[in-house]
Amino acid sequence: MKKVFFILLLLSSMSVFAKTKTFIREYSYQASDYDSKVTARVNALEEVKRLLLEEVAVFIKSEFEMSEWEKQIGDEIESGEFTEKRLISITAGITQTEILEEKWTGIEYWLKAKITIDPDEMKKQLDLILQDKEKTKELEKTRQMADDAREEIERLKHELKSVKNENEQIVLQNAYKKNVDQLDATDWYNKGYNAFIKKEYDKAKSFYLRAIELNPDYSGAYTLLGYIYVKQNNHSDAAYCYKKAVELNPDDQDLYLLLGLQYKLQCNFTDAIKCFHKMSEIFPNNSDAYYHLGSSYSLKGNYSDAIKYYKKAIELNPDDKDLYFFLGSIYDLQGNYSDAIKCYKTATGLNPDFSEAYYNLGSVYKKQGDYSDAITCYNKTIELNPNYSESYYDLGNVYKKQGNYSDAITCYNKAIEFNPNYSKTYCNLGVVYGLQGRYSDAIKSWKKAIEINPDYSEAYYLLGSTYNFQGNSSDGIKYFQKSARLGNLEAQSSLREIGEEW
Numbered sequence: 001m002k003k004v005f006f007i008l009l010l011l012s013s014m015s016v017f018a019k020t021k022t023f024i025r026e027y028s029y030q031a032s033d034y035d036s037k038v039t040a041r042v043n044a045l046e047e048v049k050r051l052l053l054e055e056v057a058v059f060i061k062s063e064f065e066m067s068e069w070e071k072q073i074g075d076e077i078e079s080g081e082f083t084e085k086r087l088i089s090i091t092a093g094i095t096q097t098e099i100l101e102e103k104w105t106g107i108e109y110w111l112k113a114k115i116t117i118d119p120d121e122m123k124k125q126l127d128l129i130l131q132d133k134e135k136t137k138e139l140e141k142t143r144q145m146a147d148d149a150r151e152e153i154e155r156l157k158h159e160l161k162s163v164k165n166e167n168e169q170i171v172l173q174n175a176y177k178k179n180v181d182q183l184d185a186t187d188w189y190n191k192g193y194n195a196f197i198k199k200e201y202d203k204a205k206s207f208y209l210r211a212i213e214l215n216p217d218y219s220g221a222y223t224l225l226g227y228i229y230v231k232q233n234n235h236s237d238a239a240y241c242y243k244k245a246v247e248l249n250p251d252d253q254d255l256y257l258l259l260g261l262q263y264k265l266q267c268n269f270t271d272a273i274k275c276f277h278k279m280s281e282i283f284p285n286n287s288d289a290y291y292h293l294g295s296s297y298s299l300k301g302n303y304s305d306a307i308k309y310y311k312k313a314i315e316l317n318p319d320d321k322d323l324y325f326f327l328g329s330i331y332d333l334q335g336n337y338s339d340a341i342k343c344y345k346t347a348t349g350l351n352p353d354f355s356e357a358y359y360n361l362g363s364v365y366k367k368q369g370d371y372s373d374a375i376t377c378y379n380k381t382i383e384l385n386p387n388y389s390e391s392y393y394d395l396g397n398v399y400k401k402q403g404n405y406s407d408a409i410t411c412y413n414k415a416i417e418f419n420p421n422y423s424k425t426y427c428n429l430g431v432v433y434g435l436q437g438r439y440s441d442a443i444k445s446w447k448k449a450i451e452i453n454p455d456y457s458e459a460y461y462l463l464g465s466t467y468n469f470q471g472n473s474s475d476g477i478k479y480f481q482k483s484a485r486l487g488n489l490e491a492q493s494s495l496r497e498i499g500e501e502w
Contacts, residue, residue, distance in 0.1 A: 019118050021059065024100070025051040026112040032157050034173055039180045040109040041102070046150060046183055049097050050088075052115045056095065057087040060126075063119055089143035090136065093193035094125045125197065134254065138220050139193070142186050149183040185215035192224060201228045219248035219255075226258060235265045253282040253289070260292060269300040287317035291326075298330055306330050321350040325357050337364050355384040359391050371398050389419035397428065405432050423453040430462060439466055457486035464491060473498075 029044035061084070101112040129135050156176045163169050192207030208225040211218055226241035242259035249255060260275030273296045280289035290313035298306035310327040317323065328343030344361040348354050362377030378395040381388050396411030412429040415422065430445030443466060449459040460483035468476030477500050483491035484502035495502050 019120065020116050021119060022114055022116040023052050023055045023059070024112070024114040025055065026110065027051060029109045031107055031109060032160070034157070034160055034176055037104050037109070039177065040104065042180050042184045043153070044109040044111045045187065046146065048111045048113045049092070049187070052097060052113060053088045053091055053095070054084070056091050056115055056117065057084045060087055060091070060122065064123055085143070086140065089140040090126060090129055092143060092190045093139045094122070094129070094197060096191075096194050142189055142220060146183055146186040149179045149186070152179045153183065181214040185211040185218055185221070188214065189218065189221050192221070196224060196228065201231055204228055217248055219245045222248070223255065223258070230262070235262050238262050239266065251282060253279045253286065256282070257288065257292070264292070264296060264299070269296045272296045273300070285316055287313040287320070290316065291323060294326065298326070303330050303334055319350060321347045321354055321357070324350070325354070325360070328357075328360065332360065332364055337368055340364050353384055355381045355388060358384065359388065362391070363394060366394065366398055371402055374398050387418050389415045389422070392418070393422070393425050400428065400432055405436055408432050421452055423449040423456055423459070426452070427456065427459050427462070430459070434462070434466060439470065442466060455486055457483045457488040457491070460486065461488050461491045464494070
C-alpha cells in the first residue's frame with residue numbers, strides 16, 4: 001500500500017513540475033575603461049535577459065496559436081505577423097529573471113540567470129495584456145527605451161575611445177552613466193510591473209520608486225506608481241504621481257483622465273475640470289472627457305454647464321444609456337421633470353433592464369403626483385432587482401398617499417428586510433400603523449427608528465403625540481421635549497400649548 005501511495009505522490013509531483021519550463025543562459029560582459037562594477041553589471045544583466053527573453057518568445061510562438069493574438073492587435077502588426085519584438089516587450093514585464101551566479105573580475109562581469117514560466121499562466125497573462133492596448137503600448141515603450149539606451153551606450157563607448165579632451169570626456173562619461181541608469185530603470189520598471197500583476201503592491205511600489213530614482217523623467221513609472229497608490233486608497237500621492245506623469249508627457253489624454261479622477265475623489269472639482277478640459281482639447285471626439293466634465297460641474301453645483309457637457313457627450317455617443325441617466329438626474333434636480341422623464345425613458349429604451357433608471361423615473365412621477373405611473377416604475381424596478389430596498393420604501397410611500405395601507409405595510413416590511421438600518425422606513429411604517437389605529441405597533445416602529453437614529457426628531461414627536469392621545473401625558477411630554485430640543489417646531493408648539501418647557 002505504501003508503495004502505491006509513493007508512486008501516486010511521485011506522479012503528482014511530476015505533473016506539477018511538468019507545468020513549468022525553465023530557461024537558463026549566461027553572459028560575459030567585457031567592461032570598458034569607463035565601466036564600474038555597477039555599470040558592468042547593469043550591461044551584463046541586460047544582455048543575459050535579452051537572451052532569455054528571446055528564447056521565451058521562440059517557445060511561446062512554437063507552443064501557442066498566434067493567430068488569435070494577431071486578431072487582438074489588428075492593423076498595428078505589419079504584414080499580419082505577431083512579431084517576436086512585441087512578445088519580448090510583453091514577456092519582459094510578466095516574467096522574473098533570477099540570478100543564479102555572478103562574478104566580477106575587474107575586467108569582465110559574468111552572469112548566469114534563469115526564467116521559469118508556467119505556459120498556461122503565461123498565456124493568461126498575455127491574453128489580459130493584449131486586451132488592454134494601453135498596457136501593451138507601455139511595455140513596448142519600455143522596451144524601446146531600453147533599446148535606445150543600449151544603442152546610445154554602444155555609441156558613447158566608441159566615441160569615448162577617440163576623445164582626448166578631458167572636458168569632453170567628462171561630458172561623455174556623464175552621458176554614459178545616465179544611459180546606463182536609464183537601462184537599469186527599465187529593468188526595475190519591469191520588475192515593478194511583474195509584482196503589480198501579482199498584486200504585490202508594496203514590492204511593486206519600491207521597484208517603481210527605484211526606477212524613478214534612476215530616471216526622474218520616467219513618466220510610465222510615475223503612472224503605474226499612481227495606480228498602486230489608488231489601490232492603497234492614497235489618493236493624494238496618486239494625484240502627485242499622475243501630475244508628474246502629465247508634466248513629463250503633456251500630450252497623453254489618458255494621464256489627464258487619471259489625474260482628473262483623483263481630483264474628483266478629493267472633491268477638488270476646479271482642478272478636475274481643468275484636467276478634463278485639457279483632455280477634451282487633445283482628443284475632442286472622446287465622449288469620456290465630456291462625461292467627466294458634466295459630472296464634475298454637477299458635483300460643483302453648476303447644473304447649466306453639466307447639462308451642456310452631458311449633451312456633448314451624448315452627441316458623440318448617442319447609445320450610452322448612462323449619459324441619458326445622468327442628464328436626467330440633473331433635470332430632476334432642477335425640477336425640470338418633463339426633460340428628466342424624456343432622458344430616463346431614453347435610458348430604459350436603450351437598456352430595458354436598467355433598474356436605476358426605472359426607479360428615478362418612478363420618483364419623478366411621484367413628485368408630479370402621477371402615482372399610477374410611479375407604481376408601475378417602482379414595480380418594474382423590483383422586477384429587475386428584487387433586493388432594491390429604496391424602491392420598496394418609495395412604493396410604500398405612494399401606497400400610503402393613496403390610502404392603501406395594507407400594501408404600504410407590505411412594502412415597508414420588504415424594504416426593512418433588505419435594509420434593516422434605514423430609520424425612515426420604520427418611521428413611515430409607524431405612521432401607517434397609527435392611521436390604522438394599531439398604536440402599539442406604531443410605537444414599536446417609532447422606537448426602532450429612534451434606536452437606529454437617536455436624533456430623529458419626527459419619531460420623538462410622533463411618539464409624544466400618540467402617548468398624549470392615549471392619555472399618557474407624562475410620556476407624551478417626555479418625547480415632545482426630546483423632539484423640541486432637536487429643533488422640531490411642532491413639538492415646541494405643543495409644549496407651549498400645555499405650558500411645558502424644553
